[in-house]
Amino acid sequence: MSVSRDRLQELFDQAITLHQRGDLAGAERMYQQVLLLEPSSFAPRHMLGVIRFQQGRHDDAAQLITAALESNPNVADAWTNLGHVQAGMGRREEAAESYGRALALAPGNIEALHNRGNMLRETKRFEAALADYGAVLGLRPDIAETWTGRGAALSEMGRAKEGLESLDKALKLQPGLVAALSNRGFALRELARFDEALESLDRALVLQPDHVAALANRGKVLSEMNRLEESFAAFRKAAEQAYGGDKPDAAKLAHERKHDEEQAAWRAAHGETARISGGERLAGRAVNPLNAAAAAKAWAESDPRIVAIDDLLTDEALAGLRRYCLGSKLWHTAYPQGYLGAFPESGFAAPLLAQVAEELSDTFQEIFAAHPLRYHWAFKYDSKLDGIGIHADEAAVNVNFWITPDAANRDPESGGLVIWDKAAPLEWDFAKFNADESAAYAFLEEQGAKTVTVPYRANRAVIFDSNLFHKTDAIRFAEGYANRRINITMLYGRRQRG
Template sequence: PDYADAHSNLGVTLQELGRSKDAEASYRKAIALKPDYADAHSNLGVTLQELGKLEDALVQYKKSFELVRGKNPVDPQHKSFRLISKAKMKHDIEQFEYLAASGYESEKFQALVNVYKAVSSEINWPTNDAEIIPLTDKYQKLLMDTYNRSIHVLEAPELPGPTLSNTLDIEKITENYFKHDFGLTYFDNFLTPVALDSIRHFLLGSTIWFDFFHKGGYMGAYLKDGMACPLFLQIAEEMRTTFPKIFKNHPLKQLWAYKYDSRAYKNDSPLTGINAHADYAAINVNFWVTPKAANLNSLSGGLVVYNTEAPLEWDPNTFNNDTEKILEHLEDNNDEKSNIPYNENRIVLFNSNLIHETDKFEFKEGYENRRINVTMLFGERGT
């Protein structure tokens, strides 16, 4: 096993140096020595993706996902199995209710609803629904192999036809992007109805919302941890080929989705959207999948993008997490901003280095009404 670690660590170093083929060889050596090495499978997935071997990358992501979240997890003490928040508990109960009502193994999921509700009623929750607390041994045993596990993951296969709508004015969209000082545009009817529907069902029905560690109480799902499916990669590839002037040769680097609590609009609520930050990439793609009818204020609920870049010398921790420094930087610079309201199937394309944040939002209560955004990151920062 020690040798496996050494090969895996070498792979990470080679990957950082841009030597993807050598990194691939190192990760494969690590896996040959230790087949259940989840991190090596996951990192191999990233490397294969960088090399353009998307199908092979999906295989590795799925292997890693199964090792971490499957029936026999390699680390039974994974921190996401031992911690919980009231917001996370509420989300999971709502998801199981949705699955039972939608006819997916109804008895199983209704039984889980009952167990989770019973546990929730016994826990002495803090007043802040987003606050994370330990899950005692007693409750870990009760929730056992269902909490933060891959107990229900839907398929989102590649579609036979295009995923992007055929109504898009590609030249106009490209022109609008470059009209902005730093690169920004948005447009509606991004995906075909079939692609949008497939993604919505996948995100509502898949138990992949393992990241509840944000102080705003929203849930995250990631490429390496359940979102690796052919449809997302197909969309990313079509974006690159449809808008070559914007995306250049930038490959897809990262993919995630966030799902929010509809109570976030209340002024005293600890549940919020994402604070001002920039991302570690060249181009951001952000699109919204929740039905328009769920949004109670058509003038808000989307994204605020400031006309200010994060300084290139800032490290990821600063431009992602240091809200105070970011707000100071906005005050010192240009605080002009674009306020892009929410719309179903609307996409925002922008330079990843622009500081941006979730707009205030007010959505209807109920699981299917939760605001969901999907983010794709392309290319390296500063390129």
């Protein structure tokens, strides 16, 4: 049946009207009707993809908008919408590229500029993010959300004072902007103005009690105030809001799918049904106190500061953490090298972990001095893929301990940690000392640095100056879910700045 162009346009206009009114079901039917009449049409396929995105059906949305762009790649709004979908799927690198395609077609597209800035910030490309935010503010200095993004980027770069100024500008424009209040709390934390940080975060949470970033930032502030029970409770609440469901398989890396399948089988075999398995605080001790005197002596005599401690945890604590890490569905961050990360915001905040953190400080006072817990995480590795590359951490003291049984390690002389005897220059910013491997290796070669290799042992901790460059040693662990290498890292105190 032949349909005139005027009739097709009339149907499409009706669909747009329904869409603008919020009648997604009605608009969807009309877009589909136009596609049936003209299957090659760009506009209804693009807009049907937008509806799928609004319905939370991200995979379908990406397929539809991508198909539309294959027929006509010269529509900036479609590239922008594809970027929104990819961002919603957690595919930030791809989203940044899509926003870039939109900007190539429409250089002054404020929406694409702002959102690309967000993606660049979230992938730690801070200078590029600042350039995009600056371009937006050069055109429209009245956009509070862009001042917020700029403030967040500056704060994460270690320029928290400038970040706070941007966030205050955002709040002057829009006093109830929750994201600005949350990021302001982060900036104030970086400036060690903890009471003010809590005040800003509490204001955010009054306006939006389930705001994930504000809850997570509140957890970070409380941790540095040595209020770990409250801190970990805030982290758990953030995780409940952010990770209530499972990630679709299509959005997972191959090694992530493998892990999740293995974990599902392990959970079924052990009768685990709750998302979080164990992790309760113990009535007795979690950290073995017998190591304290020897560790303090070794720390005082070491140069650089590197100490290995065996039998760190009590048997009950070690067993509890193994069950918690194997059974809990909190491994939400997948890295292409082959490992998974669990962070406090994703639920890695069990009361048992808080107990370990508290007892580490109390047991090894000569090492930790007055340093509070700044941050913590765990990594779980595939048996045959690479571990973490060379980097330094944003802290004063680093605690790295391993909990997988020794029988899983195929090579007792490896599988642990390689630490260089030279620290990152204090003037280096986070992006450089934590992620620029070529700069790190060039610096270490120039300095004639030597390595200290600490082999893997179950229940062994390596405590060292966080500013020392380090990396995961070669991993040769047996196949099987329970054999995956698991390390837990706790950072105490703050890195000095140049």
